[in-house]
Amino acid sequence: MSFTTLLQGIAVVLALEGLAYAIAPGLMRRALASLAETPEARLRLGGLIAAAGGIGLAWLFKLL
Numbered sequence: 001m002s003f004t005t006l007l008q009g010i011a012v013v014l015a016l017e018g019l020a021y022a023i024a025p026g027l028m029r030r031a032l033a034s035l036a037e038t039p040e041a042r043l044r045l046g047g048l049i050a051a052a053g054g055i056g057l058a059w060l061f062k063l064l
Contacts, residue, residue: 009058 021028035043
């Protein structure tokens, strides 16, 4: 994976997140408020699962 590919991935994430805020700002606000009330252990576990899934998908796409 090249550095350019990494930057492209980050750009896609930023674009999708920006669209979510543009399309449904109220929903995003409620989601963030819900995250603020979520225990740290659950957030940490969710982050680890998301990171592992992202790495797995990137590895899979590289094979294709």
